[in-house]
Amino acid sequence: MAFKYENVVPWGRNFDEYRRMFDLQPADLSKRIIGCGDGPASFNTIANQRGGHVTSVDPIYVLTKAEIEKRIEETYQTVISQTEQNQEKFRWDQIRSVAELGQIRMEAMRVFLASYDAGKANNVYIPGTLPVLPFQDDTFELALCSHFLFLYSDHLSSIFHVEAIQEMLRIAQEVRIFPLLDVNAQRSIHLDSVLTAFQDKSLEIRKVDYEFQIGGNEVLIVKNR
Numbered sequence: 001m002a003f004k005y006e007n008v009v010p011w012g013r014n015f016d017e018y019r020r021m022f023d024l025q026p027a028d029l030s031k032r033i034i035g036c037g038d039g040p041a042s043f044n045t046i047a048n049q050r051g052g053h054v055t056s057v058d059p060i061y062v063l064t065k066a067e068i069e070k071r072i073e074e075t076y077q078t079v080i081s082q083t084e085q086n087q088e089k090f091r092w093d094q095i096r097s098v099a100e101l102g103q104i105r106m107e108a109m110r111v112f113l114a115s116y117d118a119g120k121a122n123n124v125y126i127p128g129t130l131p132v133l134p135f136q137d138d139t140f141e142l143a144l145c146s147h148f149l150f151l152y153s154d155h156l157s158s159i160f161h162v163e164a165i166q167e168m169l170r171i172a173q174e175v176r177i178f179p180l181l182d183v184n185a186q187r188s189i190h191l192d193s194v195l196t197a198f199q200d201k202s203l204e205i206r207k208v209d210y211e212f213q214i215g216g217n218e219v220l221i222v223k224n225r
């Protein structure tokens, strides 16, 4: 049985998962950060509550809080039942069951939803769609992209990946992307094209202290030289 999603799904991770996926050290957390495709993750809310400078950009931010809540409810059962049928693709040592996964994700999304209206008013949730983002050059020090690029390798082409990363490098000095696997925990078919396209940049694949998809413990770091 393989994962098969019709669309990219709104599904949110929490602050601690972002910290570990992206190997974010205290100095990183004080940078001007843009989260690309942050959706209903709680990273923005918690990082900013702790004094950070995080902006998130995602197409779902054109929606109202009630509309996003409805999309999450509609998605929840699909994600949970597909995860149940694909349990062998994950490590269950930290998150111990599909039920616990559902609780952790819903808690992160509740934190996001509670902050959404104020965050929109404060311009920390900005509607926008890769590969063209509504920010000036060099607005941010660090761009993060979690569970969008590489993960949805069946939906997005190699050209899309390259254009999206170019765009993130336009608005930020450094880009970090996690994971390097697709939804079926296979190394993305687009990774080699990306590494070739950015060989004139500083490139690093770094092991991180986070692994939920089996083998999903590496972050790609691309820096403007």
Ligand SMILES: C[S@@+](CC[C@H](N)C(=O)[O-])C[C@H]1O[C@@H](n2cnc3c(N)ncnc32)[C@H](O)[C@@H]1O
Pocket: 008, 009, 010, 011, 012, 013, 014, 036, 037, 038, 039, 040, 041, 057, 058, 059, 060, 128, 129, 130, 131, 145, 146, 147, 148
């Ligand atoms: C699986 S969710 C991941 C959310 C969050 N980054 C996390 O890891 O918890 C994927 C997100 O990508 C967003 N997305 C879809 N198409 C996009 C695009 N072209 N540009 C930016 N984000 C996009 C979706 O709206 C969704 O919120």
